[in-house]
């Protein structure tokens with residue numbers, strides 16, 4: 001149960017508009033949303049409904065025009081770009097649809113990247129990388145190169161990189177959009193494990209209703225608001 005836990009993410013009256021072809025198009029005109037710590041939320045909705053915009057605001061890549069956006073004790077809407085980047089590096093991991101791995105780096109080097117921003121010794125970094133590779137079932141693959149691995153394995157490298165700094169929040173942008181059903185289910189099982197056993201709060205944008213079933217609840221975004229909310233059994 002997560003309902004009784006204080007909200008970890010809170011958006012209130014969030015407005016965001018983009019200038020498209022000389023015209024301001026409103027994506028959100030007063031969006032309210034709360035997500036408790038430890039929740040696993042799937043965000044669905046038609047193309048153009050604002051799913052990526054929402055995820056980018058949560059990631060501190062984009063910023064609301066007005067309204068409040070709080071994650072933990074931090075007011076992201078009041079931070080400048082540099083502060084948001086620093087906040088992001090310490091508090092969240094991002095899993096991308098197309099993995100965003102660097103092909104010239106080994107599996108271990110890809111996973112290690114976020115740790116290079118931290119005051120850790122080589123040995124400490126190595127211990128953390130080995131631990132997360134073990135967690136995602138890729139122990140023994142550390143020295144290989146991602147391009148030679150399957151999509152499912154590459155996404156598990158992406159997940160290992162997202163959690164290597166031990167962030168409380170994971171943002172996943174279509175994490176199974178490029179995978180076959182079996183690999184997708186393995187990746188989703190892993191996200192469920194991270195949520196249930198390592199208490200990661202997860203927000204996952206997906207077009208796949210099967211993927212959404214792994215979440216604790218599904219939010220349907222349409223015309224700038226959440227039109228339906230379902231709790232998984």
Ligand SMILES: Nc1ncnc2c1ncn2[C@@H]1O[C@H](COP(=O)(O)OP(=O)(O)OP(=O)(O)O)[C@@H](O)[C@H]1O
Nearest residue numbers: 018019020027045046047048049050051052053054
């Ligand atoms: N940086 C930007 N500049 C201008 N318009 C933008 C920008 N980002 C998004 N938009 C517009 O905002 C609307 C919402 O886009 P968004 O990418 O958030 O939708 P989405 O629900 O994620 O769509 P999809 O499922 O196709 O990825 C779209 O009309 C898009 O063209």
